[in-house]
Structures are given as structure tokens and as C-alpha cells.
Amino acid sequence: MAINIKYRPLKAFLLAIHTGSFTHAANQLGVTQPSFTALIQDLEEVLGLRLFERTTRTISLTSAGEDFYSRIQRPIADLEEAYRSLADLAAVRRGNVALGALPSTALTLLPAAVGALRHVHPALKVRVVEAHNDELLAMLRTNQIEFAVAAQAEPAPDLTFTPLAEDCFCAVYPAGHPLGNVRRMLHWRDVLRYDLILLSQGSNARQQFDRAVRDEVGAPVTALRYDVTNMGTAAGMVRQGLGVSVLPRMALPELNLTGLCCVPLGDASARRYIGVLHRRDRSLSPAAQALIVQLEAALNDISQRLLPLPPLSATEGPAARDMTQPATGPSVPRRPEKSSPRKQKHPKD
Missing domain, CATH: 3.40.190.290 (D-Maltodextrin-Binding Protein; domain 2)
Structure with missing residues (x-):
């Protein structure tokens, strides 16, 4: 069975764990809290499992949520690093x-x-x-x-x-x-x-x-x-x-x-x-x-x-x-200043 894997709900899941709050996680993701809650619900529906135990004040992972977290934390970090690396290449910040x-x-x-x-x-x-x-x-x-x-x-x-x-x-x-x-x-x-x-x-x-x-x-x-x-x-x-x-x-x-x-x-x-x-x-x-x-x-x-x-x-x-005399006249290119003799790399062409 093909699974429609989306990055944004996975990122919302990780942010909720790291902040301990849907409200704080929504602020970091740049969405409203209802939109953030919808992302978590969509993820739970795709997986067919409940990931969080929620009260009005706190959230905690279910056993399924803990298992899911242990499996996706590293792959998501690697994926984000890959994106950052390619973005640096595109912007010529490295290479x-x-x-x-x-x-x-x-x-x-x-x-x-x-x-x-x-x-x-x-x-x-x-x-x-x-x-x-x-x-x-x-x-x-x-x-x-x-x-x-x-x-x-x-x-x-x-x-x-x-x-x-x-x-x-x-x-x-x-x-x-x-x-x-x-x-x-x-x-x-x-x-x-x-x-x-x-x-x-x-x-x-x-x-x-x-x-x-x-x-x-x-x-x-x-x-x-x-x-x-x-x-x-x-x-x-x-x-x-x-x-x-x-x-x-x-x-x-x-x-x-x-x-x-x-x-x-x-x-x-x-x-x-x-x-x-x-x-x-x-x-x-x-x-x-x-x-x-x-x-x-x-x-x-x-x-x-x-x-x-x-x-x-x-x-x-x-x-x-x-080349030993100063160049004069408009049709002759400017002669570079003489420099002291230096060791050459012996170029070849």
C-alpha cells in the first residue's frame, strides 16, 4: 500500500515534542494553532494511530508516538541537512x-x-x-x-x-x-x-x-x-x-x-x-x-x-x-610596471 508521506505534518509532530506545546510549536512553524492541530490529526489519520495524549494544558506521547518518534527523528534531520546543503550549493555558499x-x-x-x-x-x-x-x-x-x-x-x-x-x-x-x-x-x-x-x-x-x-x-x-x-x-x-x-x-x-x-x-x-x-x-x-x-x-x-x-x-x-623601452602612442598598449625578478613556475603551453 502506497503511503502519502508529507514533510510538513512530520515537522509539526517533531516540533510538538521538542516544545511540549501545540501553541509554541504552531508559532515556530508559522501557522495558527487550529491549522497546527489539523496537521497532527492528518498525520494520525494517515498512520491509523493516535500519537499524542492531549489535555487542555499538556501533551504527551502515546506508546505508538514514542515508537514513531524514535524512527523518524534522524531521517528528518538528515533530510533537512541535505536540503540545507543543496541550498548552500545553489547560493554558492560552499562547493x-x-x-x-x-x-x-x-x-x-x-x-x-x-x-x-x-x-x-x-x-x-x-x-x-x-x-x-x-x-x-x-x-x-x-x-x-x-x-x-x-x-x-x-x-x-x-x-x-x-x-x-x-x-x-x-x-x-x-x-x-x-x-x-x-x-x-x-x-x-x-x-x-x-x-x-x-x-x-x-x-x-x-x-x-x-x-x-x-x-x-x-x-x-x-x-x-x-x-x-x-x-x-x-x-x-x-x-x-x-x-x-x-x-x-x-x-x-x-x-x-x-x-x-x-x-x-x-x-x-x-x-x-x-x-x-x-x-x-x-x-x-x-x-x-x-x-x-x-x-x-x-x-x-x-x-x-x-x-x-x-x-x-x-x-x-x-x-x-x-619591451625595454617605454611604450608611446595611442596604438601601443600600456606597458606594465617592471617588477623585480622573481622565481617563476616555469609555465608550459
């Missing part, structure tokens, strides 16, 4: 979020976004996994992370991609290098003339470079001299005059680029969109949504420190911005 990020986005966007999130939702816990783009997609599909801040190399029917920003790759070379004498926009073919310091196989930067050189330039990458894992290492080797590197524009504000020049490449194949990827068959948790809001805000702030995206057609004009 956990695990996300993945390309090292270039983790280096620049994540610290500011997570810091802002802590001010707004201090009880949230965040776990960040830095990995190559292909690794992030694999972790998404196996539920190791809830979402990723990554590039979408090609459409994936099982994933949803929401663009955050357009990014590009930049040639990085020491001041005084011959690339600084090029009086037009730089392209892949320009950097191929020199020894290259590239990020390792598996990184999105390396994949995009190899694909562009193969499909558009039609040249083998014979100039590769150094294969490194971390962007900070690449920048340091460029500073030593060991070659030219190609690094993501998004990461440049957080790298030590003293004495280096950085020029966005004008090839269409040097562009990429950075965005939020998550599984199409799963909804983002309130905690994840709150973090994405902060990521968008952090991106708006960091955009003022990024080099401008170049037009996709070759134009005449100065090719580079020397």
Missing part, C-alpha cells in the same frame, strides 16, 4: 570546482580570477590542473575536471565551447636582432630563417606552429634548435641570444621579457580562440559558473596589458615593440 587550463591562461588569468572569487565566495574550493590542450579535452571527457579554459582546435560534438577572447602567437627575439629591421608585419616565414626555441610537442603553440609551417609555408622546420617545456625557459634562452621563440600573446604580461622584443604574427593561422570548454551533456555547477564570471572580469582587466592583435593582411610600418 568545489575543478578546472583545467592551458599554462598561458593559468599564468595570466587564473590568479586574478581565483583571488576575486575568494572575496565574493570565500568558502569555495578551487583545484586547477595545468595541461596541454589535448590532455584537457581528455580530462573533460573522463570527468576529471568540470570545465577547461583552453583553445578549440576543431569542433567536438560532445563538448560546448564558449569563446572568451581571441589570442595569437608572437615572435620573441632579443633587442638588436635582425627581425627588428623588418619594415612590415612579421609572419611564420620570417621566423623560420633563424634558430628556433619552441615549446615541446603536445603544446597547443607547437601544434599550431607545425601545422602552419607544413600547410601554409610548405617548409620543413629545419631551423629548430631547442625544444623546451616551459615558456619562462624559452624567454630566458632568447635573452641569451640562442634563437627566436614563438609564444602565446596571452602569457606575455606575466613573463620576464626584459631586453626582448615581442611582435604578434600576422598570419591567420597564428590566431586562436581561448574559451570555456565543458561537456555538452552536463550542466555547470553554480561554483563553476561563479568562477567563469570572475575569469571574464579578469580577462577584461588583463586585455589592457596585451599587445594589440595585428590585422590579417600585411602592412608597412614598425614591426616590433621593444
Whole structure:
């Protein structure tokens, strides 16, 4: 036989026991005393048993009422705790979020976004996994992370991609290098003339470079001299005059680029969109949504420190911005203040 179990009469029953009075219990439940008495009577009718012995002054449990109380006290408390817990999740008063990020986005966007999130939702816990783009997609599909801040190399029917920003790759070379004498926009073919310091196989930067050189330039990458894992290492080797590197524009504000020049490449194949990827068959948790809001805000702030995206057609004009000199002119972004050298985490992308 199916039993119509209602929470409100059960809560009224427990309040009556805890207060020892229908009047006080009705006040706590927020109903009139006649309405409260009706709730108890409905419960007794459903159960087919009398639960209380009542007089004009006192109430006491019957033996059936005592047995019923011993059985429902803990389950009702657990049910209420479950409701409170989910309400906290919905209101982002607590929760956990695990996300993945390309090292270039983790280096620049994540610290500011997570810091802002802590001010707004201090009880949230965040776990960040830095990995190559292909690794992030694999972790998404196996539920190791809830979402990723990554590039979408090609459409994936099982994933949803929401663009955050357009990014590009930049040639990085020491001041005084011959690339600084090029009086037009730089392209892949320009950097191929020199020894290259590239990020390792598996990184999105390396994949995009190899694909562009193969499909558009039609040249083998014979100039590769150094294969490194971390962007900070690449920048340091460029500073030593060991070659030219190609690094993501998004990461440049957080790298030590003293004495280096950085020029966005004008090839269409040097562009990429950075965005939020998550599984199409799963909804983002309130905690994840709150973090994405902060990521968008952090991106708006960091955009003022990024080099401008170049037009996709070759134009005449100065090719580079020397990172050792103050930036001037309305078309050049504000240069961040120099900071003292600090130990880097050796990001990779």
C-alpha cells in the first residue's frame, strides 16, 4: 500500500515534542494553532494511530508516538541537512570546482580570477590542473575536471565551447636582432630563417606552429634548435641570444621579457580562440559558473596589458615593440610596471 508521506505534518509532530506545546510549536512553524492541530490529526489519520495524549494544558506521547518518534527523528534531520546543503550549493555558499587550463591562461588569468572569487565566495574550493590542450579535452571527457579554459582546435560534438577572447602567437627575439629591421608585419616565414626555441610537442603553440609551417609555408622546420617545456625557459634562452621563440600573446604580461622584443604574427593561422570548454551533456555547477564570471572580469582587466592583435593582411610600418623601452602612442598598449625578478613556475603551453 502506497503511503502519502508529507514533510510538513512530520515537522509539526517533531516540533510538538521538542516544545511540549501545540501553541509554541504552531508559532515556530508559522501557522495558527487550529491549522497546527489539523496537521497532527492528518498525520494520525494517515498512520491509523493516535500519537499524542492531549489535555487542555499538556501533551504527551502515546506508546505508538514514542515508537514513531524514535524512527523518524534522524531521517528528518538528515533530510533537512541535505536540503540545507543543496541550498548552500545553489547560493554558492560552499562547493568545489575543478578546472583545467592551458599554462598561458593559468599564468595570466587564473590568479586574478581565483583571488576575486575568494572575496565574493570565500568558502569555495578551487583545484586547477595545468595541461596541454589535448590532455584537457581528455580530462573533460573522463570527468576529471568540470570545465577547461583552453583553445578549440576543431569542433567536438560532445563538448560546448564558449569563446572568451581571441589570442595569437608572437615572435620573441632579443633587442638588436635582425627581425627588428623588418619594415612590415612579421609572419611564420620570417621566423623560420633563424634558430628556433619552441615549446615541446603536445603544446597547443607547437601544434599550431607545425601545422602552419607544413600547410601554409610548405617548409620543413629545419631551423629548430631547442625544444623546451616551459615558456619562462624559452624567454630566458632568447635573452641569451640562442634563437627566436614563438609564444602565446596571452602569457606575455606575466613573463620576464626584459631586453626582448615581442611582435604578434600576422598570419591567420597564428590566431586562436581561448574559451570555456565543458561537456555538452552536463550542466555547470553554480561554483563553476561563479568562477567563469570572475575569469571574464579578469580577462577584461588583463586585455589592457596585451599587445594589440595585428590585422590579417600585411602592412608597412614598425614591426616590433621593444619591451625595454617605454611604450608611446595611442596604438601601443600600456606597458606594465617592471617588477623585480622573481622565481617563476616555469609555465608550459
